[in-house]
Amino acid sequence: MSTHSIPRPRALLADDEPHLLRVLQDRLHELWPELEIVATAPHGIAAAEQIERLQPDIAFLDIQMPGLTGLEVAQGIEGATRVVFVTAYDEHALSAFEHEAVDYVLKPIRAERLQLTVDRLRRVFADCFEASSQIEDEPSAVVPSLPDAAQLAKVLAQLMPHAASAQPMLRHLRASRGNTTHIIPIEDILYLQSDEKYTMVRTAEHEYLIRSGIMELASQLDPQRFWQVHRGTMINVDQLLSTRRDDNARLFLQMRGHERELPVSRAYVHLFKAM
Known part of the structure; x- marks a missing residue:
């Protein structure tokens, strides 16, 4: 017993x-x-x-x-x-x-x-x-x-x-670069990354800042297009170029027109199994 x-x-x-x-x-x-x-x-x-x-x-x-x-x-x-x-x-x-x-x-x-x-x-x-x-x-x-x-x-x-949220999805973002406010079409965004009280918006050409947290933005973005991949990082799947695994089986993403790879947290690796 x-x-x-x-x-x-x-x-x-x-x-x-x-x-x-x-x-x-x-x-x-x-x-x-x-x-x-x-x-x-x-x-x-x-x-x-x-x-x-x-x-x-x-x-x-x-x-x-x-x-x-x-x-x-x-x-x-x-x-x-x-x-x-x-x-x-x-x-x-x-x-x-x-x-x-x-x-x-x-x-x-x-x-x-x-x-x-x-x-x-x-x-x-x-x-x-x-x-x-x-x-x-x-x-x-x-x-x-x-x-x-x-x-x-x-x-x-x-x-x-x-x-699914009843709130209409955003078609563009108003973000700052220096002292200038820019209107960025959603389709041009490579990824979003939280920076304390700000969110960094990355396109193929530049980085911009929005005075809103990434969680606030996430509820207004199309979840079919924008995926959470790491702590405070969301990518535009339409801008994904390729994926790569290192020797430790960690997954990294290459975005179009952007040299730096983005790491994927283990909790979100399943999103890319079909790719």
């Missing part, structure tokens, strides 16, 4: 509304004291980076976040992190959550509904821990995988159209 003790599950919480993030954290402390909250993230970019670095067991992701939505963060998860979406979606969109691959919590967060998710997660982790213990005692035992990647992909495909 196994005598292993059950480890504390680890969770990350991501929401761009600080009040709601605190509410979720407090509710989880009350309903699941054993849960260890290893990090919180105020937006999608930070959530993706933290998940890649910490590999938590669970990620509670707000669907509508700047920079990267919760859906886009979920797409980039490469480890065994289980996804729980926090959403204000209507009942029609929620039909996609019927799969066991993901759970969801509705806003405003109610303790009774969160309790159902906590109970399900507790059962899943208890079952997986029991199976893992059997592997040590009985090598022929099979450990179930926590997230079902195929089901999660299907859920995300169903939800993506609902997450």
Whole structure:
């Protein structure tokens, strides 16, 4: 008989509304004291980076976040992190959550509904821990995988159209170079890179600055054209010339008319698998 003790599950919480993030954290402390909250993230970019670095067991992701939505963060998860979406979606969109691959919590967060998710997660982790213990005692035992990647992909495909922003996409940016303000057509942009409170806009000819954060801009850019590839870096896929992997399997991008290569964070490498 196994005598292993059950480890504390680890969770990350991501929401761009600080009040709601605190509410979720407090509710989880009350309903699941054993849960260890290893990090919180105020937006999608930070959530993706933290998940890649910490590999938590669970990620509670707000669907509508700047920079990267919760859906886009979920797409980039490469480890065994289980996804729980926090959403204000209507009942029609929620039909996609019927799969066991993901759970969801509705806003405003109610303790009774969160309790159902906590109970399900507790059962899943208890079952997986029991199976893992059997592997040590009985090598022929099979450990179930926590997230079902195929089901999660299907859920995300169903939800993506609902997450499309109603805000019209930008056709050009107003950016400064020296004392002059320039109007830059979106199609001319190679990539955007955050610089503290500014965003650097790179074209084949020049660099410009915008007095807006990259997360604010991201919500107004076509997600089919502009992809997050690294912390604070978004590229215009239409301007991508080639990709290259080094000896350590790290991925680098070459943009048209630009000598310097751009590194791709491991969390976003999956975007280029078909290329």
